[in-house]
Amino acid sequence: MAPVLSAITDRVHFAQTDLVNWTLVVDDSGVMLIDAGFPGHRDDVLASLRQLGFGVDDLRAILLTHAHIDHLGSAIWFAKNHGTPVYCHADEVGHTKREYLEQASPADVAMHIWQPRWLKWSIAISRKGAFSREGIPTAQALSEDVAAGLPGAPMAIPSPGHTGGHCSFVVDGVLVAGDALVTGHPVSTRTGPQLLPDVFNHDQEGCVRSLSALGMLDTEVLVPGHGPVWRGSIREAADAASAR
Secondary structure, eight states: OOOEEEESSSSEEEEEOSSOEEEEEEETTEEEEEOOOOGGGHHHHHHHHHHTTOOGGGEEEEEOSOOOHHHHHHHHHHHHHHOOOEEEOGGGHHHHTTSSOOSOOHHHHHTTTTSHHHHHHHHHHHTTTTTOOOOOTTOEEOOHHHHHTSTTOOEEEEOTTSSTTOEEEEETTEEEEETSSBSOOTTOOOOSSBOOOGGGOSOHHHHHHHHHHHTTSOOOEEEESSSOOEESOHHHHHHHHHHO
16 A cells, blocks of 8 residues: 555654655754565655655655665665665674575475465565565664754664664654554554564564663654554553563
C-alpha cells in the first residue's frame, strides 16, 4: 500500500506502510529521514518528502535505527546518487557498510514459509528488493555534535538486541523506536506493543534489556518501525512487550 503520512507533532511526520515505516523530521533548515524502507520504497519515500513540500536537495541527512534492508533500503540510492549523509550508531556502522550482516537469512525465513502470513510477506518483500546485500560505504557514526545540527536535534537512545548497534531516537518528544519496540508486523497475529519474532533478532536477551531502557523515557508517543503509532505510557508499552 502507499504510505499513509501522519503529523505526530509540528516537526515529526510518520509514514506507515504495510511492510515498514519511516519518519520525517522537518524544521527551517530542511528535512531529515529516520529509516528509509526497502530499496523498492524509493518512490514512496520521495512521495512522502514531496507531500511535505520537500525535494531530494532538501534532505539534510538520513538516520538509521539499524541496517536491516527494510530500513536502509532507499538510503542506498540517496547516498550513492545524491551524496546524502547517512548516520547510525557507531556500533552499527560496520553493519551498514556490509562488513558483516546480522539479518534473518532466506533459510531462516524458509522454515516458516508454510504459514500463510509468512508466505504472503515473503512474496511482498521480495518485490521490494529484500534480498539485496548492498551496503552504504559512506555511512558514518552519529556524534552528539552532528545530531545537534540536524532537524529536530535527535537524541540517540542505544537499544541493541535486534541488531548489535540498534539505536532509537527521541525527537520533539517522540520516541522513534525502529525495531526495538513495534506495534505490529505482517507475520504477527498480535497487535499492540511487542518485540519482533525471535528469528529477526540478533540477541533476544538484549532486546528485552533494551525494553527496560526505553521504558525509562519520559515520553508518551511511540512511532515504531512496524505497526501503527502508539500513544500512552512508554513504560507500559515496554512492559507489555516484555511480558509477551
